[in-house]
Amino acid sequence: MVLVVAVSDYLTGIEISVTLLYLVPICWCAWFAGRGVGVFIATVSAGAWLGAEWLERWSTIQPWVVFWNTLMMGGIFVVVATLLATLKATQANLEATVARRTTKLVAEVTVRRRTEGKLRLANTELQRTQMQLIEAAKMEAVGRMAAGVAHEVKNPLMTLGMGVDYFLQRPISDADDASLLHDMKHAVLRGTKIINLMLDFSKPRPLQPSPEDLNAIVENALGLVRHQLLKHRIEVVRQLQAGLPMLSLDHTHMEHVLVNLFTNAVHAMSDGGTLTVRSSLQAATDTSIVLEPQVILEVEDTGPGIPQEQLPNIFEPFHTTKPPGQGTGLGLAIVHRIIQIHGGSVTLGNRPEGGARATLTFNLQPKPHP
């Protein structure tokens, strides 16, 4: 401000206007050209302008006034150009800082999303493990009960069985007596089957895994229920993906699982229907993480489906959707348990178009069951 006042004392109004006219493009150049070049341009421009002024006023103005004007204007130009160049450099620094921080922020957001994905996955895994631990505790309790009950029930069953066998081997003249004995024999066998299922459920045979072709096990299991399927006029639709990777499975256990699921489907379609068995290899993906591919096996029927209120407890031991006396309530519990000890998972639900669907999921690298 002091410089502006000083200059205005020595220059006329028109000279100030001319000076500003020069200053605007010079400052503009300095702003865009950068600090060092801007100072150079400003100095040269100021020198040119003052040279012209000096030539014009040579005859009328005292030399010391010209000198003073030159000095003052040069100083002004240098100061203004330096300020503008500094301002530009500051802006460039600011932009570079913003760009750097933006890049860092983007990187942080990416890392955070990945971390969130991992956390989500870990949380899911934790919930799964918690459920498995609860399940394991329940199974342990059922196992203890089964072992205790087994001893107390199997001995009386043996007494009854031996008694019935004894009388069945003797001549029986009355048909009703014979029928009664056969009913008793049937009851003993049924009681034996249930108690054995309880023992198998609570203390399943240790896994004997080996590399297995899931599609081949499906075919074996379908062969085992072939007569039931034919008897109830059930059409089988196979949608088995060829070339599935081999899975580490216990063949006998898996056959047991599939026979259970197919038998349930047959019971749901006693008047005929369609049983669809579908296998596929699917890439399991999360929003930010790609997981191991999984083998999916779906078993679908066209029966009435499962009542919605029963779905949450469908895998509970002794839970059955069948009429009293027709189901042990252990079939699906055993399916669940066997799939669990294979490190896989099983879900059961209703299809939108009607009927039930069981979905079995197997990891290529099975996770150990707690």
Next chain:
Amino acid sequence: MTKHRILIIDDDASITRGVRRNLVATGAYEVRQENHALVAVQSAREFMPDLILLDVMMPEMDGGAVAARLREDPLLKDIPIIFLTAIVSNEETHGSEAYIGDEEYLAKPVDLNILIRVIEGHLEG
């Protein structure tokens, strides 16, 4: 025809009685039942069976301990033993018989036909 001698040792008298009646009814066996594990060895010495059916879980002494005593006795050590147990399922015995070490066992309740087949297998072998 010489009848084979079978000793059945089980604390549940209804089981030993049932087994005895069924085996005797075949006409091929002479059967003695023993419901007290503590005197099982003495009973075996007196009866000198060709085969012993032995329950595993008994209150006075378990089947394993009885078997060990039988194996220590020079007169009884070669008599085949078939264990009967209620604490395994049929799946564990593969539907019929299985082995604990060298000893065969059957899951209760035992099917009569399987019991006779296993007994015959031992006696004929």
